[in-house]
Amino acid sequence: MKKFAIHGFYGQGNLGDEAILKALLQEFSKFPNIKVVVFCSKPKQVFRAHGVRSVNSQGRRNFLRRIWEIKTSDLFILGGGGLLKDYGNDSSSLKEWLRLLKFAKKLNIKTALCAVGVENIRYDESRKLIRDALDKVDVITVRDCSSKDILRDIRVANEVKVVSDPAVLLTNINTDKLEDNLVSPKVIICIRHWFSKGFYIEKPEINENFIRSLSIAADFLIEHYNKKIYFVPFRTTSYDDDRIVAKQVVSYMKHKDKIYIHSSAPEVDEFIEMVKQSSLVIGMRLHSLILGTSIGVPVIGLEYMPKVRAYMESIKQSEYSLDLETITSEKLINKILITFEKYKERSQVIGLEISRLKKLASTNIEDLIELTNSVRRR
Template sequence: MGKRAVLCGYYGQGNGGDEALLATLLQMLPSTVNPLVLSGDPPATQAAYGVEAVDRKSGLALLQALKSADAFIFGGGSLMQDSTSSASLLYYGGLMGLAQQLNLQTIAWAQGIGPLGRSWNRWITRRVFRQCHGVSVRDGGSAQLLSQWQVPYVEAPDPVWALEAEPMPGLANLPAPRIAVNLRPHPSLTPQRLECLVQACVDLQRATGACFLLLPFQPHADRGPLSALAERLPGQFHWLETTNPRQLKGIFQGVDMTIAMRLHGLIMAAAEGCRCVALSYDPKVSRLREELGLPGYELADLPASSTTISRLWLEVYANGEALSGDRRHSLRDRALMHQDVLKILT
């Protein structure tokens, strides 16, 4: 009989990036491991992945899950950070600490650590990572922190590079060429900057005649800024939403260019051979933009002229290049290194 592992992340919250991380973790788990997912929507998680799930906010359910398990896995993403508040860090750190107190095998998988602005949060994070049986991280900044803390780790690209994509039903019937846009609310996306981006998209559509695909990765949040764009586009556009992360990644197989804020929007698009433009609101997006050499802007430094922005986008559309096949295959193969830390569960 296989081991029972509790999978902990920002799951069941309607966020396409985090669902993609869960799908990839389930893809990489040894076949002998029986997963139990902590979810914000257990019925939806059970239906989507065919796994057992419990309410991540129920103290009793959490305790029963941990007591019934052999292992506990931090399932990818920036779980240990305090850029907005300490609440999520204390939640995740508390669960990992409790799992370690219960002598479960603990794994921090595909983590992006930080920002950690408060010394107490830094202490908590260092403590739980030092006691893990296996750790993998997805960026050099996190690796540097673990080196300072003398924590052994595997460093590899974000695991979503290795997520197996599926075709999006109906996509082939939409007009071509196609440009995908993903925006999300954030303090750095001020009304003035949003207006500038909307006008740049209007100019880009007039110049290219492309059909715009509006892709909310977290619909209840992302629909806001994308609706502002939909109201102004002069040509054809379509909303595309799916709760299937493999289909979400598959969308980019049929897209000519992607303009995205969200990290996993850029990763999925680049992985499927799509030209990308990054709008960076967070250090993790800035790191990816630098590593891949993506054109784009830091939102804090966005030009005031929509014409300047649309000219860059039009240049990428007309003459830009996607990542080479060799580069994409290399990133996918290296992303599979996150599977190595899961081997202790066999």
């Protein structure tokens, strides 16, 4: 029996990160000789959601258990998700994410970065932290080319492979349903607070323009295509509540009777079922785009951080990705018009690219397992 320890942003009420963990657990469960333990800040939530043994990654109280869990593991995995970034005014968040990885290396445990996103590295201290922590890590995979470029700029010496987000493995494209998707009255919108360097919006006037532009485009979908708009939150914590932004958009809309704001973030499977019954996904939330395209539904990306454009480029859909700093209602409506005019064409391109990403994600899992084939249990 092999034991894999996975450390990530799990149990925090973020649908995207839960989709990543769900996919990893799904793939590892195909191998009966692998058991998994998850390191996270809220182990009870992870156990309730996924039924997997979990350990608190923080605090002195669980220190000895963390040592034992890592020491008795065959592989320590950091990821997936956008874990390597500067958030706030110093490198403290990066230090926290790299702490257990460095500890596993000291114990001579096999280590891996799995489909991690890297962006917004602003401090020299952070660059050194990453460079030192990733030295001699056995496998490093990132979820997009821009993440690889950043690690190269930081002078990480190890081989870095570009794979894809594990969440692409959660569902399959059903080409027989494309016609049903096209005529579906549902459009899903997944938006969030727009901040890149802390819990505040740096340019309120640009954010206001984005809110108004989206409200006009949503009204256009209702008037021109007779759609119903579903705002689906990915997170609803006190400091990161997608419903607040949705209400701001709706406050400017004319057709409030055709709007539905979900009261809470759905489970991953529930969101997938919603997308299967929709004609379009418009998203800031990265995994609304990943899960949408994994089903074959066309998406329009709203770039609040580079990872959105990076994903859209990876599936040859960058022309349907809009920078929030320069967005206008005219630009967004134009992308909507082109999407419905070229619906089948877009779906076919997405389908081909998703097939490629699924192979990359599966190969990533296989490489992690292969890494432990020569490991003997201690």
